[in-house]
Amino acid sequence: xxxxxxxxxxxxxxxxQEFFCGFGGLAVFSxxxxxxxxxxxxxxxxxxxxxxxxxxxxVPVVLVTGTFIGMVMAVQTYNQFKMMxxxxxxxxxxxxxxxxxLGPVLAATMLAGRVGSAMAAELGTMRVTEQVHAISALGxxxxxxxxxxxxxxxxTLIPLLTAIADSVGILAGWLFSWQVLGINxxxxxxxxxxxxxxxxxxxGLVKSVFFGCAIAIIACRQGFHCGAGAEGVGRAATQSFxxxxxxxxxxxxxxxxxxxxxxxxxxxxxxxxxxxxxxx
Numbered sequence: 001x002x003x004x005x006x007x008x009x010x011x012x013x014x015x016x017q018e019f020f021c022g023f024g025g026l027a028v029f030s031x032x033x034x035x036x037x038x039x040x041x042x043x044x045x046x047x048x049x050x051x052x053x054x055x056x057x058x059v060p061v062v063l064v065t066g067t068f069i070g071m072v073m074a075v076q077t078y079n080q081f082k083m084m085x086x087x088x089x090x091x092x093x094x095x096x097x098x099x100x101x102l103g104p105v106l107a108a109t110m111l112a113g114r115v116g117s118a119m120a121a122e123l124g125t126m127r128v129t130e131q132v133h134a135i136s137a138l139g140x141x142x143x144x145x146x147x148x149x150x151x152x153x154x155x156t157l158i159p160l161l162t163a164i165a166d167s168v169g170i171l172a173g174w175l176f177s178w179q180v181l182g183i184n185x186x187x188x189x190x191x192x193x194x195x196x197x198x199x200x201x202x203x204g205l206v207k208s209v210f211f212g213c214a215i216a217i218i219a220c221r222q223g224f225h226c227g228a229g230a231e232g233v234g235r236a237a238t239q240s241f242x243x244x245x246x247x248x249x250x251x252x253x254x255x256x257x258x259x260x261x262x263x264x265x266x267x268x269x270x271x272x273x274x275x276x277x278x279x280x
Contacts, residue, residue: 050153053118054115058114061114070098071176073093077093088191108248111154117219117240120220120226120237121237124223127226132224151213151220158211159205174189207252215244
């Protein structure tokens, strides 16, 4: 009986210890990276290939994802709005959802899956083959040389990828709603303009910056601390995506609460005006 009771307690204690150890290690790694950034920015020949890999090569995936998400949202919301005779408001819900939530989250998820896992695998391979130790032996800081360029690339380019995903999704949703569902094009854009504000666009881009920070730090740390052999590299790549996805969802919730609270504190009449305009 004692063994049966102690097993869950032991598991909970072990998981709690692993969580705080991992969080502490992530914080220490972030501080090392920030200290490396203070020594100077990466050289052009170092960061340009990483910018190309993170940004340019991610555009096709983001385009495909944004296109289908916009059309799926149009299909899913049309029947519900039609029952309430509000199908002309379809443009507002598609645009608002993409700009403030789905665009940043989906762009970050694609970045975590395509770029984050690749970063973890690449750095893990360098760790296993002792290339990281070779950089240290040459007198260079491996964090400054390997991590900082990847961090800057993710942080600076994910807002652009998010803007691409938002734009493509909105256009795909409009085209499908207009040509297939028969929504009046003028009404689609009129309600989209009426209910989506500049704050929604800025909030989505701010979220994407935090997502990019989390993806870069988690992926690079997993690569730097991967286990030995091919199995360790594969596990680091997998854990990089899983932890990044959890961080994206958690940050999305926290940032949504903070940004919405800030918005309605700055402009208390915003909620009442939004509800009044929606019901008209």
